Amino acid sequence: MDISDNFLLDFFKDIPKTELISIFGLINRKKLKKNEIFIEEGTFYNKFFYINKGLVRGFYSNADGEEKTIFFRWEKEFGADPESYFNHKPSKLTWCAMEETEIFEINFQKFEELSKRNVGLLKLRIMASKKLLNRMYERLESFILYSPEERFQHLLETHPDLCERIPDKYLASFLGITPVSLSRIKKRLEN
Template identity: 30%
Template sequence: MQALRTYIEHYTSSPLSEADFALISQAFTPKKLRRKQYLLQEGEVCKYFAFVLKGALRQYSVDDKGVEHIVHFAVENWWIGDRESFIMLTPSRYNIDALEEAELLLITNAQLQGLISTVPAIAQMVRELDQRNFIATQKRLHASIGYTAEERYAELKQVHPEFLQRFPQHMLASYLGISPETLSRVRHKSLRQ
């Protein structure tokens, strides 16, 4: 729980009181996932948003040909969940599974809304995260429609260099929206330069 407290205080202007942190602690449920275990499967409603204490997860869809399309990775101190399904209570089009053994803190939408209305630091953190998420999504969309494979890889290498060591090449290719062969060529070219 200390990692979550540190995270919240990073996004707020003042430290959390013990009373506020007690409310926050009560709202979250610890959960462990084994490698390859699902947090969410396509067709289910996303009942929880998860804060990652340890491990790595991916959020992805599978098309009609069985090809995976990774839209999000989450590592320590990141959040993961299907926002649309979580908010609208609609069936998810995504799967979320653990790439490594993971320790998570789960919160329901009702619990999150309760914290937003009673703990100002949570409301401030959620606003900040929503803004950052919107900006990141906008940048990712722009990159996917306007960047070459080389430019997408260079940006990933600059923004999330840890991904290059942590995730297999075929998953990075899926995340970048390119084939594994193209990623291999781009990486090789990048190493030569």
């Protein structure tokens, strides 16, 4: 992997170049096709990932096969399966690429071992964990404090491009409403 790679420049900017060599072996560049599943429910995913390009969706499937979208992750974001990352258990979610996507996977256990000996990597590990927890907290808070319409408006304000990239059925599921309700919200906001 080339040290000039954007991922390395973003993620490891505070690590001396001489120390980067020890972590090159932990990084796996993975290209995902649209609709490709890269984490299946019931599997243990002992990695976290950074999205260099693209969009992924994490979802539950209920007994009837209905999918409930829990997370979206997009460019320049960290992602991890919460159950595997925090609890070292098999995933309860399925993770799928919504479009052509490039991720960098990093083996969490090996990264954790290296970070115990390297303060710079420890800071990165803490920062990545904080970002993941913060996103989960924001998601929970939005369901407690805001209506579906307010959640949609917030998404439009903060990430208008995502509303164009995500099909309505997944967007509605993410907001906790039906596609028909999302359509009504969109019509109200247009007027």
